[in-house]
Amino acid sequence: MTTPDLDASPDGPASARWVEAALREHDAQAASEATRFEHRGSPQPLPGTVREELVLERIDRARRARPRVKEDRITMSHGAGGKATQTLIEALFLDAFRNPVLEPLEDAARLHVNGARVAMTTDSYVVSPLFFPGGDIGDLAVNGTVNDLSMAGATPLFLSAGFILEEGFPVADLARIAASMQAAARQAGVQVVTGDTKVVQKGKADGCYINTAGIGVIEHSINLGVAQARPGDVIMVSGPIGDHGITIMLARGELDIEADIYSDTAPLNGLVADLLAAAPGLHALRDATRGGVATILNEIATAAGVGVVVSEDDIPVRAVVRGASELLGIDPMYVACEGRLVAVVSPEYADNALAALRAHPLGAQAAVIGTVTAEPPGIVQLKTAFGGTRIVDLLVGDPLPRIC
Amino acid sequence: MKFVDEFRDADKAHALAARIAALCEPGRQYKLMEVCGGHTHTIYKHGLEDYLPEQVTLVHGPGCPVCVIPMGRVDDAMALASDPDVIMTSFGDMMRVPGSNGSFFDAKARGTDIRMVYSPLDSLKIARQNPDKRVVFMAIGFETTAPSTAMTVLRAAAEGLTNFSIFCNHVTIIPAIKAILDSPDLRLDGFIGPGHVSTVIGCRPYEFIARDYGKPVVVAGFEPLDILQSIYMLMLQLANGQATIENQYSRVVPWDGNAVALRAIGQTMELRPYFEWRGLGFISHSALKVRDSYARFDAENLFPVPGVRVADPKACQCGEVLKGVLKPWECKVFGTACTPETPIGTCMVSPEGACAAYYNYGRLTRHRVREATTS
Numbered sequence: 137m138t139t140p141d142l143d144a145s146p147d148g149p150a151s152a153r154w155v156e157a158a159l160r161e162h163d164a165q166a167a168s169e170a171t172r173f174e175h176r177g178s179p180q181p182l183p184g185t186v187r188e189e190l191v192l193e194r195i196d197r198a199r200r201a202r203p204r205v206k207e208d209r210i211t212m213s214h215g216a217g218g219k220a221t222q223t224l225i226e227a228l229f230l231d232a233f234r235n236p237v238l239e240p241l242e243d244a245a246r247l248h249v250n251g252a253r254v255a256m257t258t259d260s261y262v263v264s265p266l267f268f269p270g271g272d273i274g275d276l277a278v279n280g281t282v283n284d285l286s287m288a289g290a291t292p293l294f295l296s297a298g299f300i301l302e303e304g305f306p307v308a309d310l311a312r313i314a315a316s317m318q319a320a321a322r323q324a325g326v327q328v329v330t331g332d333t334k335v336v337q338k339g340k341a342d343g344c345y346i347n348t349a350g351i352g353v354i355e356h357s358i359n360l361g362v363a364q365a366r367p368g369d370v371i372m373v374s375g376p377i378g379d380h381g382i383t384i385m386l387a388r389g390e391l392d393i394e395a396d397i398y399s400d401t402a403p404l405n406g407l408v409a410d411l412l413a414a415a416p417g418l419h420a421l422r423d424a425t426r427g428g429v430a431t432i433l434n435e436i437a438t439a440a441g442v443g444v445v446v447s448e449d450d451i452p453v454r455a456v457v458r459g460a461s462e463l464l465g466i467d468p469m470y471v472a473c474e475g476r477l478v479a480v481v482s483p484e485y486a487d488n489a490l491a492a493l494r495a496h497p498l499g500a501q502a503a504v505i506g507t508v509t510a511e512p513p514g515i516v517q518l519k520t521a522f523g524g525t526r527i528v529d530l531l532v533g534d535p536l537p538r539i540c
Numbered sequence: 541m542k543f544v545d546e547f548r549d550a551d552k553a554h555a556l557a558a559r560i561a562a563l564c565e566p567g568r569q570y571k572l573m574e575v576c577g578g579h580t581h582t583i584y585k586h587g588l589e590d591y592l593p594e595q596v597t598l599v600h601g602p603g604c605p606v607c608v609i610p611m612g613r614v615d616d617a618m619a620l621a622s623d624p625d626v627i628m629t630s631f632g633d634m635m636r637v638p639g640s641n642g643s644f645f646d647a648k649a650r651g652t653d654i655r656m657v658y659s660p661l662d663s664l665k666i667a668r669q670n671p672d673k674r675v676v677f678m679a680i681g682f683e684t685t686a687p688s689t690a691m692t693v694l695r696a697a698a699e700g701l702t703n704f705s706i707f708c709n710h711v712t713i714i715p716a717i718k719a720i721l722d723s724p725d726l727r728l729d730g731f732i733g734p735g736h737v738s739t740v741i742g743c744r745p746y747e748f749i750a751r752d753y754g755k756p757v758v759v760a761g762f763e764p765l766d767i768l769q770s771i772y773m774l775m776l777q778l779a780n781g782q783a784t785i786e787n788q789y790s791r792v793v794p795w796d797g798n799a800v801a802l803r804a805i806g807q808t809m810e811l812r813p814y815f816e817w818r819g820l821g822f823i824s825h826s827a828l829k830v831r832d833s834y835a836r837f838d839a840e841n842l843f844p845v846p847g848v849r850v851a852d853p854k855a856c857q858c859g860e861v862l863k864g865v866l867k868p869w870e871c872k873v874f875g876t877a878c879t880p881e882t883p884i885g886t887c888m889v890s891p892e893g894a895c896a897a898y899y900n901y902g903r904l905t906r907h908r909v910r911e912a913t914t915s
Contacts (some may be wrong), residue, residue: 155853155884160878162855188869195875206882221880323661391658399649431718444726455541462544465891523550524587526901532880 163199179181189377196514203227217426218531240361241424244288246354255290257281258349266309266343268387270379270398273346274316276474279403281350282324282421285476289360290352292324298332298347298438305343313344324403326350353497356412362480364419364434365440369508370486374407374477374499375400376452377429379469393463395456402475407496414492422478429505430469430528432478433516436508444516446506446528470531480508548586556768557591563775570596571727572774572838573864575717576598576734577604577892578762584901585763596771600894601866602716603627603734605681606633607886607893608817610711611850614639617678617707618840619846621652627670628654629663630678633890638883640850660692660706667696667704667854676839679706682808684736686710686828687801690808693830693837707839708830711815713737714745715826721753725865732767735789742797743785761789808834818886819852819859858885861894868898875899
């Protein structure tokens with residue numbers, strides 16, 4: 137049997153318009169750059185490595201181009217904490233709300249109010265299932281906002297709580313969530329001082345969503361931010377990574393995997409207070425939530441215009457998290473934590489900082505995972521346990537399981 | 541961690557690397573193709589190329605299931621899924637593969653009922669739970685995944701399910717390897733054989749590669765030491781002027797394959813006369829369709845499928861990348877118009893695709909990596 141002649145129609149086979157548009161844009165960019173690498177008319181092609189470098193430079197320029205949301209509609213990727221989320225925030229929200237307080241896109245905004253330095257943040261919680269090993273949506277909603285304030289170096293004080301409830305949601309579950317929020321608030325030393333309740337028709341929400349906002353005061357003069365990272369700085373994490381994300385994936389019950397694993401949800405304000413006291417050379421703090429540690433490292437590299445080199449052997453990951461990640465074909469570096477922070481510390485304070493973390497129960501397994509380098513700017517590299525090296529990029533979409 | 545760490549031992553890797561380097565004849569260049577996308581992923585994820593001498597180049601082959609799906613088939617699947625009675629189910633990797641009107645993810649955002657599953661058996665579960673809907677499973681993959689699709693069809697038949705079918709896009713690896721061997725613009729010295737495919741088909745189907753083309757094949761496992769050892773075994777054959785089929789992955793791959801799995805495939809599916817491969821064009825007898833005796837589980841039989849061919853965009857050089865003629869970065873649109881967020885070519889979609897692996901993990905030249913990490 138021979139191949140059919142499907143191209144016989146006068147117009148040839150159909151083509152995709154969106155591809156043509158992307159290619160036109162690409163051609164326009166290439167023309168405006170007057171790139172050197174094609175060397176039309178040059179008798180000798182450039183050596184491979186030189187051409188590769190030029191292509192990589194072109195990609196760098198493409199990545200620095202103004203972010204633009206190309207999709208017509210929101211997809212799940214826009215909420216996954218990776219590249220699509222970042223593009224949506226920068227291209228749409230930052231563009232709409234642009235102001236100097238918002239622009240650094242840190243975990244919390246830093247405000248000056250009548251001479252006082254105040255931090256403010258907000259976060260919404262839509263976790264499914266609502267109750268999972270090690271926590272529930274209630275303590276998650278309190279700890280998450282407490283942690284966002286803590287990462288700004290603030291002492292968290294007051295929280296708001298907004299509930300969006302689905303018609304038919306069991307009151308007993310709501311009571312359990314409220315009790316869990318109150319216990320978490322007590323542990324973190326904050327109070328829930330204002331709130332809101334809305335109920336939507338059955339099917340218009342998934343049980344219970346919570347929004348919390350929080351304010352805290354900044355009582356020291358350290359200017360924290362990922363843009364403050366400098367070559368030579370030491371990068372550490374406060375404990376094993378990926379516990380929360382893997383717990384949730386397994387708790388959904390779709391994978392038929394059972395494991396002895398618990399969410400790491402916890403308030404980090406106490407840990408941060410100890411760290412600030414021990415290491416005035418602290419440059420940045422981030423809690424590694426959606427997008428995981430890999431996302432934080434990329435934010436450091438991009439915001440500060442530095443390189444980041446981390447060592448796979450030094451990154452603490454529980455065996456059960458590693459095992460589940462291997463099975464599911466995902467990388468623990470991208471899996472969310474809810475009670476772990478990444479700290480960037482100037483080298484002279486690194487020992488003090490690590491000791492302070494390890495002295496606190498929530499940082500007992502803290503570890504130095506890498507350093508900040510001058511070159512190559514904007515890129516995170518991993519020395520693999522196998523002895524090779526590779527790039528760690530921002531996540532594209534949700535972590536997808538491999539199929540074979 | 542047991543059963544993982546022993547296959548990622550850096551000391552053993554150094555020892556193997558030294559042996560590989562010692563086998564390199566001065567002035568000779570070695571081009572070895574890893575056929576399977578799973579190998580490509582491992583190579584990049586662990587930075588395996590750092591261990592190879594400059595003379596040894598790895599060429600990334602066509603064995604990535606989603607990378608070879610042509611745009612027209614995605615459009616066909618989308619047409620199926622747009623039927624309001626249909627629940628389309630798909631592996632995660634397939635969700636981002638672009639058709640001419642976006643991907644499954646985009647269609648999902650527009651309200652089409654497309655669900656991600658981890659196993660075709662999950663689709664059966666969905667079919668049982670939704671008796672008033674027609675559940676279609678987007679079946680893709682080589683002989684690795686074909687048996688699980690076959691078993692699912694057999695189970696659906698045994699249960700008498702009437703609302704389940706598959707949209708069959710299974711392909712077979714041997715015709716693709718043959719197309720590569722016959723391609724005039726490519727010179728390869730040997731093949732790292734696909735491990736998971738071989739668990740099903742065994743090692744015998746590769747014998748023609750040694751016999752008729754004089755190239756060695758080593759079927760390899762998926763841990764980095766497996767691949768490094770396979771490269772060593774290939775280099776040893778080349779040094780001795782041999783060309784045979786060897787099985788490095790003998791802990792999993794039986795020489796004669798898995799008879800039960802092959803029987804299940806044979807019972808439910810048969811070869812198509814021809815099938816279009818992304819970038820490689822039409823290859824005869826290279827894909828599977830549902831047998832007539834199971835036509836009631838064949839979505840192509842139950843639904844109108846447009847079957848419109850969509851041309852690969854001219855600027856997209858997936859075909860050359862899949863054949864290993866071009867390195868990913870040598871494609872004109874690599875990393876600018878075509879990125880993992882907005883892939884034009886399928887090689888950029890799956891983590892097993894050569895372009896995505898290079899973009900996500902390798903996007904720095906070797907000497908710059910060495911400069912930055914050895915300080």
